[in-house]
Amino acid sequence: MGTLTIQTPIYSFSLKSNSSDSVSLSLPTKLFIPFCTSFPPTSSMAPIAVGDVVPEGSISFFDENDQLQTVSVHSLAAGKKVILFGVPGAFTPTCSMKHVPGFIEKAEELKSKGVDEIICFSVNDPFVMKAWGKTYPENKHVKFVADGSGEYTKLLGLELDLKDKGLGVRSRRFALLLDNLKVTVANVESGGEFTVSSADDILKAL
Amino acid sequence: MAPIAVGSVLPDGKIFLFDENDQLQTVTVHSLLAGKKVILFGVPGAFTSACSLQHVPSFIEKADQLKAKGVNEIICYGMNDPYVMKAWGKTFPENKHVKFVSDGSGEYTKLLGLELDLKDKGLGIRTRRFAMLLDNLKVTVANIETGGEFTVSSAEDILKAL
Numbered sequence: 001m002g003t004l005t006i007q008t009p010i011y012s013f014s015l016k017s018n019s020s021d022s023v024s025l026s027l028p029t030k031l032f033i034p035f036c037t038s039f040p041p042t043s044s045m046a047p048i049a050v051g052d053v054v055p056e057g058s059i060s061f062f063d064e065n066d067q068l069q070t071v072s073v074h075s076l077a078a079g080k081k082v083i084l085f086g087v088p089g090a091f092t093p094t095c096s097m098k099h100v101p102g103f104i105e106k107a108e109e110l111k112s113k114g115v116d117e118i119i120c121f122s123v124n125d126p127f128v129m130k131a132w133g134k135t136y137p138e139n140k141h142v143k144f145v146a147d148g149s150g151e152y153t154k155l156l157g158l159e160l161d162l163k164d165k166g167l168g169v170r171s172r173r174f175a176l177l178l179d180n181l182k183v184t185v186a187n188v189e190s191g192g193e194f195t196v197s198s199a200d201d202i203l204k205a206l
Numbered sequence: 207m208a209p210i211a212v213g214s215v216l217p218d219g220k221i222f223l224f225d226e227n228d229q230l231q232t233v234t235v236h237s238l239l240a241g242k243k244v245i246l247f248g249v250p251g252a253f254t255s256a257c258s259l260q261h262v263p264s265f266i267e268k269a270d271q272l273k274a275k276g277v278n279e280i281i282c283y284g285m286n287d288p289y290v291m292k293a294w295g296k297t298f299p300e301n302k303h304v305k306f307v308s309d310g311s312g313e314y315t316k317l318l319g320l321e322l323d324l325k326d327k328g329l330g331i332r333t334r335r336f337a338m339l340l341d342n343l344k345v346t347v348a349n350i351e352t353g354g355e356f357t358v359s360s361a362e363d364i365l366k367a368l
Contacts (some may be wrong), residue, residue, distance in 0.1 A: 088271025091293035132255040148328035166222035
């Protein structure tokens, strides 16, 4: 005869042998069930960092035949040296007048240093990203992709609350260098400022 | 919410726009539209085909005619952010009267009961296409499409109703 008590972080229950041929199971009369307002938990991911493998997820863009494509980030970046730079908002001043032009100007230099792709990323829809890309007729190499739902930005841990400006939740400004999906450089701003995420900063790191 | 209909008073809520001095403003719909005869027309997406090539141009072309019939304001409304709505508005250099405003938070479209699920196209939740005529905030004409089609919500349809 004996009692086996099983303790879990939330409650305990016990199995007691009453006799040689019976066992009773006692359960607590009150069960504490943690109340989750959402599942899975909505706490943010830690921001992407050097050494991480870039998370898998979907982004969309219009291809050379003007067809809407939704592709996995891994299929886009696997086996390549890729610059992925993120902007809070298409058609906003810093993004339009400094961040994107910097990468357009330095594209040839970056490519000559072994970069295969330069991708501009934002939480805007693909129609907006296409239209914004077209405002740079001089652009030869930078691709414009959309995280239309904001889901990929969450996976990167780089959300930025810009609801006060009518932008909703966007991406922090950043520039990542990826080598076969592994993050080798992660220049991430705290918000939308433009201090470490330029093309020049990536060039210095190459 | 049930979709907005003729006879209703337009709900109050916040929207975003850039003013004449290029400053970002958050305004209430009521403060913007009270006491006026206003056309409010909604588009699922800035820079998308039907919106850019048909819906907006129809209101730009008929703006003078609409104003001659007593319309004070013609407002284009979308769930794109105000920076996108401003940039999109600028792609119509011939535009003299149509204003572009943003339901940047997505909240106002819910109040209108006009949400449209376009997640498959990477657009998320947007507004159904519509054109309404408002007289001091009261809805006198409500031409609302089921989704993004363009059958009842043109400037011509509103003109016929005036």
